[in-house]
Amino acid sequence: MATLSEQQHKRLHPHKFTLWIGIASMLMMFAGFTSAYIVKKNQSNWLEFALPPVFWYSTVVILISSLTLFLAAQSFKARNIRRYRALLTITAGLGVLFAVLQWTGFDYLVSHGVKIIGSGSNPAGSFLGVITGVHIIHVLGGVIALIVMFIKAYSKHRKSYNPIPIEVMSIYWHFVDGLWIYLFIFYNLISG
Amino acid sequence: MSNEEVLHSQTATGHVHDTDHDHNGHHHHHETFITKYVFSQDHKMIAKQFLITGMFWAVMGGLMSVLFRVQLAYPDESFPFLETLLGKWAKGGHISADAYYALVTTHGTVLVFFVLTAGLSGTFANFLIPLQIGARDMASPFLNMLSYWFFLAASVVMLSSVFVETGPFSGGWTAYPPLSALGSASPGSKTGMDLWLIAMALFVVSSLLGGLNYIATILNMRTKGMTMTRLPLTIWALFFTAVLGVLSFPVLLSGFILLIFDRNFGTSFYLSDIYVNGVGALPNEGGSAILYQHLFWFLGHPEVYIIILPAMGIVSEVMSTNARKPIFGYMAMVGSLFAIAVLAFLVWAHHMFVSGLNPFLGSFFVLLTLLIAVPSAIKVFNWLTTLWRGNIRFTPGMLYSIGFVSMFISGGLTGIYLGNSALDIHLHDTYFIVAHFHIVMGVAGIFGMYAGIYHWFPKMYGRYLNNTLAYIHFWITFVGAYLIFWPMHYEGLAGMPRRYYDYTNWESFKMFAGVNLFITVVALIVFAVQILFLFNFFYSIFKGRKVTSQNPWGSNTLEWTAPIRPGHGNWEGEIPEVHRWAYDYGKDGKDFIAQTTPVGAEEGKH
Numbered sequence: 022m023a024t025l026s027e028q029q030h031k032r033l034h035p036h037k038f039t040l041w042i043g044i045a046s047m048l049m050m051f052a053g054f055t056s057a058y059i060v061k062k063n064q065s066n067w068l069e070f071a072l073p074p075v076f077w078y079s080t081v082v083i084l085i086s087s088l089t090l091f092l093a094a095q096s097f098k099a100r101n102i103r104r105y106r107a108l109l110t111i112t113a114g115l116g117v118l119f120a121v122l123q124w125t126g127f128d129y130l131v132s133h134g135v136k137i138i139g140s141g142s143n144p145a146g147s148f149l150g151v152i153t154g155v156h157i158i159h160v161l162g163g164v165i166a167l168i169v170m171f172i173k174a175y176s177k178h179r180k181s182y183n184p185i186p187i188e189v190m191s192i193y194w195h196f197v198d199g200l201w202i203y204l205f206i207f208y209n210l211i212s213g
Numbered sequence: 214m215s216n217e218e219v220l221h222s223q224t225a226t227g228h229v230h231d232t233d234h235d236h237n238g239h240h241h242h243h244e245t246f247i248t249k250y251v252f253s254q255d256h257k258m259i260a261k262q263f264l265i266t267g268m269f270w271a272v273m274g275g276l277m278s279v280l281f282r283v284q285l286a287y288p289d290e291s292f293p294f295l296e297t298l299l300g301k302w303a304k305g306g307h308i309s310a311d312a313y314y315a316l317v318t319t320h321g322t323v324l325v326f327f328v329l330t331a332g333l334s335g336t337f338a339n340f341l342i343p344l345q346i347g348a349r350d351m352a353s354p355f356l357n358m359l360s361y362w363f364f365l366a367a368s369v370v371m372l373s374s375v376f377v378e379t380g381p382f383s384g385g386w387t388a389y390p391p392l393s394a395l396g397s398a399s400p401g402s403k404t405g406m407d408l409w410l411i412a413m414a415l416f417v418v419s420s421l422l423g424g425l426n427y428i429a430t431i432l433n434m435r436t437k438g439m440t441m442t443r444l445p446l447t448i449w450a451l452f453f454t455a456v457l458g459v460l461s462f463p464v465l466l467s468g469f470i471l472l473i474f475d476r477n478f479g480t481s482f483y484l485s486d487i488y489v490n491g492v493g494a495l496p497n498e499g500g501s502a503i504l505y506q507h508l509f510w511f512l513g514h515p516e517v518y519i520i521i522l523p524a525m526g527i528v529s530e531v532m533s534t535n536a537r538k539p540i541f542g543y544m545a546m547v548g549s550l551f552a553i554a555v556l557a558f559l560v561w562a563h564h565m566f567v568s569g570l571n572p573f574l575g576s577f578f579v580l581l582t583l584l585i586a587v588p589s590a591i592k593v594f595n596w597l598t599t600l601w602r603g604n605i606r607f608t609p610g611m612l613y614s615i616g617f618v619s620m621f622i623s624g625g626l627t628g629i630y631l632g633n634s635a636l637d638i639h640l641h642d643t644y645f646i647v648a649h650f651h652i653v654m655g656v657a658g659i660f661g662m663y664a665g666i667y668h669w670f671p672k673m674y675g676r677y678l679n680n681t682l683a684y685i686h687f688w689i690t691f692v693g694a695y696l697i698f699w700p701m702h703y704e705g706l707a708g709m710p711r712r713y714y715d716y717t718n719w720e721s722f723k724m725f726a727g728v729n730l731f732i733t734v735v736a737l738i739v740f741a742v743q744i745l746f747l748f749n750f751f752y753s754i755f756k757g758r759k760v761t762s763q764n765p766w767g768s769n770t771l772e773w774t775a776p777i778r779p780g781h782g783n784w785e786g787e788i789p790e791v792h793r794w795a796y797d798y799g800k801d802g803k804d805f806i807a808q809t810t811p812v813g814a815e816e817g818k819h
Contacts, residue, residue: 032433035352039429042459046421050463053511057471057504061482066499138478140496147480151470 267332450526524661624653645705
């Protein structure tokens with residue numbers, strides 16, 4: 022096993038590598054969205070509005086979830102499975118909480134006269150809705166992956182001390198976290 | 214230790230009871246019909262699935278072009294069999310205008326995406342990457358299988374759109390809004406467009422899953438000694454193709470997502486001040502149709518290189534093998550592939566010169582577009598110098614490779630005309646552009662695909678295709694392709710617009726009635742010859758002459774060191790080790806030296 026782990030440190034694990042290419046691909050998608058946003062904003066008929074304040078809370082929530090997943094990975098490597106399960110659950114819960122908070126942000130906008138979809142909506146609001154919505158889907162995809170790992174952590178038939186799945190999971194989760202930070206800064210700078 | 218073993222040893226630690234693990238690749242799976250032919254995770258079977266699904270679509274797309282060519286050739290005559298075939302879409306034996314637009318649109322979508330993307334790179338990336346880099350399978354065989362099944366799902370949805378009451382989408386393969394965004398715009402913009410979007414979204418997922426896998430496999434799973442600079446050019450080309458796909462398809466997807474919101478959720482990303490049949494203005498306000506064009510062409514342009522790069526790679530490999538000479542300028546070939554891949558992302562606005570683009574901005578896109586001529590010319594030069602004084606064997610694969618170079622030159626030259634924004638004002642949306650992209654992308658792409666099929670058929674099925682049929686197929690297709698598309702240049706220079714249903718009302722285009730008839734007759738003949746190829750293909754799978762030697766073409770690459778009919782895992786025993794590049798033909802008086810042969814002490818340098 023010593024040679025195995027030595028080898029792995031030298032070269033990126035194929036699954037991680039595939040994920041990194043996937044991340045490049047997802048980045049291109051959001052780059053497409055945000056450049057469309059910039060192009061459209063510089064044309065006529067763009068509604069200026071303030072971001073919902075709840076986005077600050079959701080930002081804090083997703084940052085904490087990254088921390089809990091980091092700790093979960095650490096406890097997994099320390100073979101502290103009880104703590105690992107608990108932190109995994111908290112992370113998934115925070116992911117769902119993040120999605121809910123984003124949703125209340127949309128509600129806030131609608132109640133303040135910024136329609137996201139439907140008749141009378143302005144592309145400014147729709148862009149915010151679609152980009153944030155696609156990001157929420159990415160977060161919820163991560164939550165599903167967390168639930169799968171959670172079930173595996175309780176499985177009696179399979180005992181695995183292979184750290185690769187939790188490492189791959191962490192890379193993805195920190196990526197969607199960072200993606201939201203990017204989007205949040207983008208909204209604030211470009212819209213402000 | 215290879216990555217494959219890393220992957221496997223982890224599976225072994227995952228199962229507590231799985232103590233005995235086989236490292237020699239003798240996988241004795243219980244293969245049922247379902248796991249072998251349907252839900253296969255063997256890259257070779259997935260390649261065949263891609264190929265045959267692609268061929269199905271090629272027939273469908275070709276048939277559609279034959280139908281609308283009939284309309285263009287005989288605008289006034291009626292053909293009762295068309296009513297039998299198309300029903301209400303051809304009342305009285307005349308293809309209706311709506312049906313014509315739907316046929317043109319579906320022909321374009323299907324040929325570009327389903328045949329020349331999935332059928333071409335899906336087939337050869339799957340088949341060649343593991344075999345030529347010396348891997349037992351892809352980095353993730355499961356994702357690979359998913360990639361095919363997403364493609365099949367996309368195919369089923371696209372096919373179903375042909376049968377809905379309002380017909381398939383009919384607003385052109387580019388699906389520009391507002392035609393694509395408003396159901397009231399035309400019959401095809403209703404259910405047909407919804408199905409088109411679903412099919413394309415599934416297709417994007419399929420391409421991404423495939424592309425991720427191809428990149429990961431090429432970079433991680435090469436056998437011992439297979440450095441990047443020893444890779445066959447097929448693999449380099451497929452690598453850049455996958456990179457282009459992975460970086461550009463997501464942008465198309467974001468464009469589609471916005472379009473879906475405009476269609477179904479009343480947003481106004483692309484719509485503003487719209488009147489449909491005097492009804493309006495619609496409530497959508499503040500959108501920009503040009504925005505869609507930017508997002509579409511940011512994929513759309515790399516897409517043409519996604520089509521042509523695999524063909525270039527296949528041609529380089531087949532040509533070097535059959536000229537019995539090393540490929541001329543290997544590193545220049547790799548460098549020009551890289552240059553094309555980079556430039557592919559910087560030229561999309563040349564599709565939008567007449568969309569109201571700022572002429573100052575346009576001049577940059579002219580410059581960048583014309584720059585692509587440099588790597589393209591390097592490649593053409595290298596192919597010609599590979600042929601120069603070669604000991605050429607005119608196998609069908611070789612003929613198609615030479616045909617590819619011919620098409621690439623003819624179609625590439627007109628690209629230089631079209632890349633100029635000033636000339637484009639006249640040539641835009643005429644038959645000149647139709648001629649250009651059909652020759653340089655359509656026919657050249659198909660020729661690359663045929664070169665690959667004829668060359669690797671013995672490896673795929675352990676049998677040969679019939680050579681006589683192959684030569685008939687090649688010569689009629691080659692001559693026919695020029696006869697179809699060459700005259701279109703003249704029509705386009707005269708200003709004849711593309712996509713029109715009937716040109717008889719225009720005094721200026723009446724003189725082309727004869728040319729249009731001629732093109733249609735040749736198209737019918739060429740289509741019939743493709744059926745001959747299909748017969749050859751399927752007949753030879755079962756009844757073709759059997760391959761008896763492991764390396765029938767005398768080729769250097771690794772796939773010919775595998776058994777004639779390789780099982781899942783490709784090589785029995787050890788994976789071959791590589792000692793040299795793939796192009797040692799005619800070196801030191803030897804006809805060819807396989808990549809697995811160690812470099813001798815007295816050997817000259819290449």
